[in-house]
Amino acid sequence: MDPRTSAQDVMRCDLCETAVVQMHCDTCLVNLCKACVGEHISTDESKNHKVVKFNARKSTPLYPGCKFHNKQECTMYCNQCDIPVCIKCLASDKHLGHKLSEIVQIVEEKKDKIIKQLTELNDTIYPTYQDIASDVQNRIRQLEKEYGDLSTAVTKHGEDWHREIDKLVKKLKAEVDEMKNTQFQTLQKHLDEINKKISDIKDEINSVEMAIDTNDLSKLFSVTSNVHIYRNLPQKLSPTLSKFIPEKIQGENLSKLFGTLSSRSLTSDKHGYSMKTTQKSPEAGSSPPVKQLLDEPETVTTIDTGYEELYNVACLSGEEIWTRGNNKIMKLYSINQGSLLKSITTKSGNYPWDIAVTKSGDLVYTDYSDRTVNIVENEKTEEVIRLQNWIPRSVCSTSSGDLLVVMYSGNDKPTKVVRYSGSTEKQNIQFDDKGKPLYSSNPYNRYYISENRNLDICVSDDGAKAVVVVNQTGKLRFSYTGHTPASKKKPFNPLGITTDSQSHILTADYINDCVHIIDQDGQFLRYIECGLSDPWGLCTDTNDNLFVAQRDNRRVKKIKYMC
Template identity: 75%
Template sequence: MDPRTSAQDVMRCDLCETAVVKMHCDTCLVNLCTNCVGKHFSADLSKPHTIVDFKDRKSTPLYPECKFHNKQQCTMYCNQCGTSVCTKCLASDQHLGHKLSEILQVLDEKKEKILKEQTELNEIIYPTYQDIASDVQNRMSQLEKEYGDLSTAITKHGEDWHREIDKLVKKLKAEVDEMKNTQLQILQKHLDEINKTMADIKDEIDSIDVIEDCNNISKLFSITTNVDRYRNLPQKILPSLPKFGPGRINEELGKIFGTLSPSSLTLDKHGYSIKTTQKSPEAGSSPPVKQLLDEPETVVTIHTKYGKLYEVACLSDEEIWTSGNDKTMKLYSINQGSLLKSITTKSGNRPWDIAVTKSGDLVYTDNNDRTLNIVKNEKIEEVIRLQNWKPRNICSTSSGDLLVIMVSIDNIQIKVVRYSGSTEKQTIQFDDQGKPLYSSGGYFKYITENKNLDICVSDSEAKAVVVVNQAGKLRFRYTGHTSAPKNQSFCPRGITTDSQSHILTADYNNECVHIIDQDGQFLRYIDCGLSIPCGLCIDTNDNLFVAQFRKQKVKKIKYLQ
């Protein structure tokens, strides 16, 4: 058995290739038996061989050789020149006054940096690329569906045209048959008259043949013929055929039938974002880092006129929309607390949830009417009407899309649907194993989009905040924190996010607000004497607004420096 290639044999000396390895030269990286140590030393006296036990191999630093001084090892590092230096380099004037470090210290720092970068690649960048790949695959699947729908629409339009053309052809052919039959009837009548005349003429000819041998003079004088009448020949009837003038088939037909707008691929200037809480100081578009206040404080309290207050949505830093247990949606001044405007739902039902779009329009869902509606210039327009699903909670995204939580008619299935206008773009319902992401029953589920484009749903029935990425892939579930103020079970209701990508959710049972980071780590509670918090929203200055269910009051709370 060859000791150099067999994995079943013990390690052998690199010199004699027979004896068992006992020692190792860390300088030359050679395995040695005890008898060959001396031979290895004498083979190259120019090097300072470092012989260690085989089990301690690679424990001796292998210093780099100096580029300028032969057979000199570099034990120092010049930070200014960015190069390793030996003792002879230090004795020269080349690095005079430069800041020097021990090369082993530089090595440790380099290793630490590489390990950090490896961790970033493994835990942040690679998963981000996985999410991007999943997003692209979802876009491709959606593209396949939408192009299929487009082809189906064109086929259907073509079938409609074929039906209309067939009807037109049938109508024209019927008109041709009617014209033909009319003219044939006229010609047939004319032919019948000619045939009768011909019979009369034949009778006269036969009568003349009879008298040819007649000697009765009186009878001959009594016979008269109708030759004069027959000399007047009948009129000639010439039928005039209709002419078919086919419409010209050219490029105009395509315009009449319908045209396709050009397709395009655009690059989002914002691109994808790395899933990390670290803020890059060099990134000009990154929001400034804000720290959590030790003691959050109530800035103002707005009194509403609802019996029960459910939702709040920021229109601006001065105005908020609210909704409760009646059919009106009310706009309040934040600083003055005065009612500015009231909008009544189109159906007379209470709005299930409200949100403000990127363009500043109010949108609301009508659970009983199964519609999603938008208010423009105080006029309500129906955007979506559902058949087998009921719309519940809603949020507007940074791209201008709407995310809607829907529940099936039997209140069992739950899904999140992304709309661009009235067009369905994405459905989020199951995880990678095909299991539902959200619990059955959609009474208390709120939704928001984080700054990193994650989609966050507070699922009260599941006692969890469920966070998926933009592609709909599950990132984490937050199920509360052990030190809850009232020591009750976690019951999330309203949910919102701030400029720091913090996720804030109202805890109905513990009468507080949980703050977690974008990766689901608990940061702190906001209490401020809250009473049954329900809906939440954040203004552009990261002030938190909390709708209190029974007190019918909205609290504006400052919690970031």
């Protein structure tokens, strides 16, 4: 079948536009037939054309051009200068002694990070924003209904008032009519009495006049006058009219009498929205698969970190861990190979006090001397939080993407835990319900922090010799003060702390060379010893493997303790 006349056409050469595509130039992103390859290359001989079979297109990396040397490709990457470099760059003295990497390796690492970020965008952030938008839409619809109901209530109350006013007006008018009729009848009766006397007077006048005009003397002697009676005039009745005295209509008073609206507000939730995660808390979703503690925990592998003293460990993945010791360098190690993958130096040159890993895989560290909390992304360090009157100690990243920071003040203020979203303070945890400090306060005390799967906030406080656990609102749940092994008999000295999928809380007992496991309600479950020596920092991976940073022997132990 002729491809040019078939219903389902094929891709054609970008040059001749007739032949079927067989080749592809990865440099110019042009589709070619075999016959046009030579012509394409000759059109611009300044480029290093990478012509491959069409099925292998985009397989050849296109190296970035050098900013300093024209027409040179950058195949290497200077980690110290944080820029791609070409062969001429390397030949110069500018990058002498700098650590270099193949740019393909850097790109793969960046691609992995971008893929993780894309996964977070697709699986977590985008669905969360959809849920938030749906929630706001529901609130708008609910608001429309509630304000409609409010308007209806005002109208109904107005109608009730109209009915009561109409009844009152009708009652007052009836009283007016009754008063009018009563006074009218009284005056009418008085008038009738006066009119009768007038008639009687007229009759008496006629009778007297007739007697005067007659010569009949007997009639004259028979006249009896009632003038003395009529001299007593009737009483004068002056009706007093009733007056209508209306109450003065004052808008403010009338409004109070009629009814008022309560104050309106648009409040912001203290904790805001929570990021939607595939791992929800037991209260919010299904519980994880139930795992059992092993009768005998076992050491899987040991990694020598090379520090003089090792303090903290943080899991990047099931394959890689970050460590920090007694200098300014934080190191990333391969768990399986035990090899050093990457080193990061603190921005200030001070040694970090604590390290953690965010949900997106970025390294977080606290700078005790600089009073900052910093995030390292793509080997670039960004200051996220800078404190004025407080000094940051430990830090952890929560399931919602917030940061929890333990900090203390040098002016005798109680130690506190602060929740941050980015650089914005969202929550402050410092006192219990009775106003007493939750944590000890001393510049020499050490604190470490972790969030449990049930969203409890767990802090190890070696000054108080306790693990202090509060719920997500900051209300004290319990304090665990240790269960010293019979063989040790030394005071409980909690340092590093972590949690697992079963909401167990694990804390390193530095003095007693063991790790305590307690349940989410503070009940002691068991110890992990496994030949530990001076255990300090702890972390767990997604498979519930425990990593223990041992201070003096500078090794990280990977321990399997659940099945």
